[in-house]
Amino acid sequence: LTSEDIATAAHLHVRGRAPQRARTALLRVLKILVLSTFTLLYAETFVRLLSPQSVVPRYVVGAPWGVRGNMPNARYWHHTPEVDVEYRINSEGLRADRDYPFLKPKGTCRIAVFGDSFTMGYELDIHDTFTTRLEQLLRERGWRADVLNFSVSGFGTAEMLRTYEAYARKFDPDVVMFSWHYSDVDDNVRSGLYRLHAGTLENANPTYLPGGKAQNYLLRSRLYRFVADNSQLYTLLRDRAVVFTKQMLVNLRQESHAPNIAAEADDAGGRDEDEEVRAAQKQANLDLSSAVVARAAQVVTMDGRDFYLIEIPTRISRIKFRSSVDVLSASVRANINIISPLAAFENAAQPDLKLYYELGHGHFTPAAAQLLAQEAVETLARSAHLSACASPLR
């Protein structure tokens, strides 16, 4: 054999192997594709059969003022075992069927409501939400009032305050209402927008946009929106990831707003002391929330507006509820106006009446929203500020 023969043979051998390699690679890609499809279909079926999920996509994006906001002009659905609800967000990021000009119409009173999914009206048709019912009741009583719903699912008091300061002020509201739910304690720690330093509330991080950029990017994709709106597997994974991330953030932010407790924990060590440390951490979290609520009331009042805190009671059972505001400090509770539907809920409670949905995400039913709106109207009717700004309808 000459060296030329060997070179030719090698060349032919290599040429022969190339298509074989390509075929193997193609087969491998095909296998991966088949396996991925099988995995997704199997997982979706598993979840639908054994652990059905309420599909509640959240169209929440980063707002220009550094916290989250509803995606302007979004239109989406929630499907739970109890309800199918359509959501329409206006171009200003409010849950409403119309836009509101910054300039307030003469003779009209504006009420700005800030809150989380409860006041946003999750699991409720827009006509059944607290804000719509409140507006109706006010109008029925002869007041020309617009209720602007600035609520965003997942909001804590800190984000509500930032939204008020940076955005809602432009709408010149006369009355400002912040909702209060027990989850706000953790939300206020997690956001890291404020911290307590030697008992004084300080601004901490300028922004809180968890997954903000990614969410903004994903929500632009039609495929993502299809998956988020329809896949129970995606819903399950997202919910678990949110719980996990929220807990991680609370743990991390705990360190920055209450560092002394962590140091004491190191010092004490052991599991017996863990209880005390946890109690101290809980108290520090409550102190932070009390301070943020007090700051919100102060800021709104200094703007010359009325401030109200709306209590979202905690559901114990269908007929039993617990106050959520009693965790705030006594001095804060004494100095702010609180609208609480607790007594109304307890009076209305019956074994066959649901005030909170029980199979979906546990939000208000229309009955509860109505009771809260009635309670709010009773309180607002006593407001001198509202009387001054609104002209009775003829």
Next chain:
Amino acid sequence: MLFNSSIFALFFALFFPIYLIVRRNVFRRNILLTIASYAFYGWWDARFLILVAISTSVDYMAALGASGKPVRSLDRLKSGAYLAAVTAASLVFAPLRNLWLALLVVAGILAATVWMKLIDHAAPERRPRLWLYLSLCTNLGILAFFKYCNFFVASFAALFALFGIKIDSPTLSIILPVGLSFYTFQALSRTIDSYRGQFEPKYSIVNYAAYHAFFPQLVAGPIERARHLMPQFEAVRSLDARMFYSGTLLFLWGLYQKIVIADNVAPIADAVFSAPAAKASAATLAALLAFTLQIYCDFCGYSNMARGLARCLGFDLIVNFNLPYFSRTPSEFWRRWHISLSSWLRDYLYISLGGNRKGQTRMYGNLMITMLLGGLWHGAAWNFVIWGGWHGAIQVLYRVLRIDSLIERWPLRTARGVALQVGAWAVTLTLVVLGWVFFVAHTTSDTLAIFGNLFGGSGYPAHELWTVAEYATPLALVEIYQRGTGKVEVLNSGPFLVRYTAALTVLLTIIAFGARGGREFIYFDF
């Protein structure tokens, strides 16, 4: 750091890529494993790294000396330097008030130095025994102080009180370091094996430190034997994708046992056993069955996760649980339950006491002593001793009545044989379940209340029983398959698509039904 926590996921994600880079160099790999293991343990409480280091440095020398090998000045220097370095590092992460630990270490080093001087001046044939004593005194001393000090003091005071003598028993505020009973027993076994000539220790403190503190099994076992695991730390371990996949599946199965079964049934047990007085029969029975399931899945789950993690790193740990609730006799139960501890007790306690070599009566006595001390190993309280005594007593009873050998002779081929075997299984399971009452009840009044509620109440249908059954049934079906086929690792057997689908199902079940909150493992307290 819990295996089922986010911080562990982060820890492993950072550790594993570095491990892959250094794994082909034994020295560097073992350095990395030691540092990672100390970080893993120190996350809970950095102060107690000193105890791990004391046990490591003493047993490094003791095993060499006990095997008859010379313990050179260099080895003593290495041990001392290792202990000093870990002490200094752990104090960096502990507040200043814990400086007393450094003083304790200095005092310990001085005591050990004096002891070593004595060894050096002793006759050569006595030296191995003296090295063994050093290991026993150190490990059992740490265990006695940190785990049993208050128990002994309180028990003595109670004993004197029986005779009308009142003694003020000051209780010290002592924290039980996590995993103490596990790593001290593992260290002891290596030194005893070296003394018995069953293991030959090598001159490398790095290899030994990595073995001693190996994080997958540091805090809750399996309690490994040096002759099985130590050689793995002295060689490059092969590791490929198949092995990693298999380890991941084993970890996944352990995670399923822990967070889907153990953590979900735990509230049912807690609701009754936290205040057992005046509870309904149904609730008590459900709680007892829930605890039976919880303790098994909690500990077996941990062992599987530990084995899975070790396999992902190329190491093989022993099987710690082999379907124990399918045992037909109490002896078989202990051959299948916490195998690494029961074999430890058999090899180093039961056999050392004479085993069954010195007549029947002595054998029964040895069995009772072994089980009583085995019970005490689980916790510094009398209820654990009673639990050990219960298991000792039923084993003795089975042996006196020769039930063990009778069951072995019953053929499985006949219907009568099968019925008898099933009957034997049911009786053993009942005895084991009743035994958990002693384990879970911390006072005599609680024990009496539980038994009273169990047999004296009324109304058995209960929602909780169905909940326990919901979690127990899939596990029972899997274990019946395992028992029938002899395949212990269920996710690692069968054709690819079956294995893949099974693993996917387990993963989805963990995501959908796993309990949230990261409950600690029960055996961390031991």
